[in-house]
Amino acid sequence: MKMKKLYPYIFPAIAFLFVLFLLFRWYNLRTQREGLTSLLSDGVEIENLDPQEANGFLKGTKDYKTETLEGEETNLGEIRYEVKDGKVLFSVSAVLPELTAGHYQVWLKDVDSDGKRKAMILEYGKGGYMGSAAINADTLPFEVIVSKEMESDDQLEEILLKGMIREEE
Numbered sequence: 001m002k003m004k005k006l007y008p009y010i011f012p013a014i015a016f017l018f019v020l021f022l023l024f025r026w027y028n029l030r031t032q033r034e035g036l037t038s039l040l041s042d043g044v045e046i047e048n049l050d051p052q053e054a055n056g057f058l059k060g061t062k063d064y065k066t067e068t069l070e071g072e073e074t075n076l077g078e079i080r081y082e083v084k085d086g087k088v089l090f091s092v093s094a095v096l097p098e099l100t101a102g103h104y105q106v107w108l109k110d111v112d113s114d115g116k117r118k119a120m121i122l123e124y125g126k127g128g129y130m131g132s133a134a135i136n137a138d139t140l141p142f143e144v145i146v147s148k149e150m151e152s153d154d155q156l157e158e159i160l161l162k163g164m165i166r167e168e169e
Contacts, residue, residue: 046108046117046118046119046120046133046134046135047133047134047135064080064081064082065080065081065082066078066079066080066081067079067081067144067163067164067165067166068163069092069094069144069146069161069162069163070161070162070163071146071159071160071161071162072160074097075094075095075096075160075161076094076095077092077093077094077095077096077128077146077161077163078092078093078094078163079091079092079144079163079165080093081165083137083140086136086137086138087134087135087136087137088134088135088136088137088139088140088165089132089133089134090132090133090134090135090144090165091130091131091132092106092120092122092130092131092132092144092146093127093128093129093130094122094128094129094130094146094160094161095127095128095129096122096128096129096146096160098124099148101150102148102149102150103121103122103148103149103152104121104122104129104146104147104148104149104160105118105120105121105122105146105147105148105149106118106119106120106121106122106131106133106144106145106146107119107144107145107146107147107156108135108139108142108143108144108145109142109143109144109145110139110142110143111141111142111143111164116145116156118154119131119133119135119144120132120133122146140165140166140167141164141165141166141167142164142165143162143163143164143165144162144163144164144165145159145161145162146159146160146161146162147159147160148160
């Protein structure tokens with residue numbers, strides 16, 4: 001007699017547990033995927049490009065995507081980039097006043113959060129300040145920020161230029 005009273009509740013209880021299991025699994029997969037694509041994640045490395053790879057960006061030998069860096073009228077800059085083999089290869093060039101103290105630093109910032117990370121220090125050359133690096137393509141899109149840094153710490157000091165690298169269509 002008691003079993004007949006429980007029969008109507010068995011199927012909904014199993015369905016409810018199944019839905020809870022699916023929600024738990026979806027949440028875990030989502031947080032793992034977001035963790036991998038964040039610029040702040042431990043698995044995401046920013047690599048400096050070797051001179052041969054960087055040379056191609058500077059000479060413009062291929063059809064690279066180009067984004068301008070926006071800032072004050074006196075500060076000019078651009079980003080050239082290419083998505084290749086699961087990585088975003090990019091080069092930042094900027095026409096900025098020559099520094100006597102400090103350095104110009106490139107930062108990468110997550111679009112969806114305030115997370116940011118140092119990418120490279122710009123080196124002075126014939127065409128202004130330049131630097132090249134590569135990062136995992138899963139981090140796209142992200143913002144590129146050029147700042148003037150007096151201290152070598154993890155604090156973003158004076159923002160001079162900003163630009164965006166977006167996913168390719």
